[in-house]
Amino acid sequence: MKKSHLLTLFLLLCTIYTQAQNKKPKHIILIGVDGLGAYSIPGSKLRAINKQLSSDTSTNFVDEKYHTKAKVPTLEKLMKDGAYSLTTRSVLPSSSAVNWASMTMGAGPEIHGYTEWGSKKPELPSRTLDRYGMFPSIFSLLKDQKPDAEIGVVYEWDGIGYLFPKKAVSLDANCEGDSATALTASNYIINKKPNLLFIHLHDVDHIGHSIGHGTPEYYKSVSQTDAYIGQIVQAVQKAGIADETLIIVSADHGGINKGHGGKTMQEMNIPWIAYGKSIKKKGEITESMMTYDTAATIAWLLNLKTPQAWIGRPVKQIFE
Numbered sequence: 084m085k086k087s088h089l090l091t092l093f094l095l096l097c098t099i100y101t102q103a104q105n106k107k108p109k110h111i112i113l114i115g116v117d118g119l120g121a122y123s124i125p126g127s128k129l130r131a132i133n134k135q136l137s138s139d140t141s142t143n144f145v146d147e148k149y150h151t152k153a154k155v156p157t158l159e160k161l162m163k164d165g166a167y168s169l170t171t172r173s174v175l176p177s178s179s180a181v182n183w184a185s186m187t188m189g190a191g192p193e194i195h196g197y198t199e200w201g202s203k204k205p206e207l208p209s210r211t212l213d214r215y216g217m218f219p220s221i222f223s224l225l226k227d228q229k230p231d232a233e234i235g236v237v238y239e240w241d242g243i244g245y246l247f248p249k250k251a252v253s254l255d256a257n258c259e260g261d262s263a264t265a266l267t268a269s270n271y272i273i274n275k276k277p278n279l280l281f282i283h284l285h286d287v288d289h290i291g292h293s294i295g296h297g298t299p300e301y302y303k304s305v306s307q308t309d310a311y312i313g314q315i316v317q318a319v320q321k322a323g324i325a326d327e328t329l330i331i332v333s334a335d336h337g338g339i340n341k342g343h344g345g346k347t348m349q350e351m352n353i354p355w356i357a358y359g360k361s362i363k364k365k366g367e368i369t370e371s372m373m374t375y376d377t378a379a380t381i382a383w384l385l386n387l388k389t390p391q392a393w394i395g396r397p398v399k400q401i402f403e
């Protein structure tokens with residue numbers, strides 16, 4: 084081949100590569116709603132799924148009379164204009180820290196080692212460590228591979244503060260109450276336009292424990308949380324980055340009666356909603372998904388190399 088032909092080919096490949104990169108989001112906002120069972124979202128087929136999978140369904144459901152589901156105009160918009168799964172599964176146990184770790188660390192408890200509701204450090208040795216001495220997370224991957232990235236974690240539950248390396252993030256904000264959490268996150272988005280922001284909201288889980296899952300109060304709390312998510316979506320628009328941002332909404336677990344941690348689908352089925360830049364295939368994701376696929380998907384979108392120990396798989400099929 085002539086030198087000039089080689090040069091043309093090289094330039095063509097460069098253009099294709101650049102175009103592929105441009106299709107990916109520059110900003111990813113991951114909103115984690117503690118205790119948001121997929122069953123509470125309109126469109127959930129939990130009952131049918133439970134019937135299909137379990138011979139004894141008697142204890143697996145909330146009372147039918149409460150099964151009205153929440154009013155969630157923001158989430159419904161994100162689902163309609165984005166892609167979603169209401170059958171994504173938590174890892175077991177269906178408890179908090181173990182699942183927040185799995186969501187952000189791309190692996191399950193057997194590998195990252197955080198196994199309990201309130202794990203502050205791994206109860207099992209993490210299979211591998213990042214340079215901060217923790218199991219590699221989406222935060223450490225991004226910081227290591229793109230040191231200039233703006234990374235934030237804004238959270239209501241202080242337990243989140245033990246699950247990411249503080250030195251890898253630019254903002255570490257533990258807020259009192261969801262209202263302050265949503266406000267802090269919104270201001271941060273407007274002022275700093277983060278490349279990666281993880282927001283943890285807590286009210287839904289609190290009501291689930293104090294009053295009960297699937298109760299009118301629980302659905303009311305889900306609706307209030309929907310309004311906070313709306314506030315965050317507006318902040319993305321106000322920041323002028325809506326065209327370059329992907330928003331993911333998910334949860335650590337659902338719940339049943341006044342708790343979670345067990346193995347009913349009501350506790351294990353969590354929502355996974357992606358909205359914004361790069362979504363190609365809108366609507367319901369029917370493939371199997373696990374919570375640790377969230378970290379893998381974010382890493383893939385941000386062009387990050389992932390550790391061999393990760394088992395999460397990016398949900399490539401919904402993106403351009």
Ligand SMILES: [Zn+2]
Nearest residue numbers: 117118179335
């Ligand atoms: Zn939780």
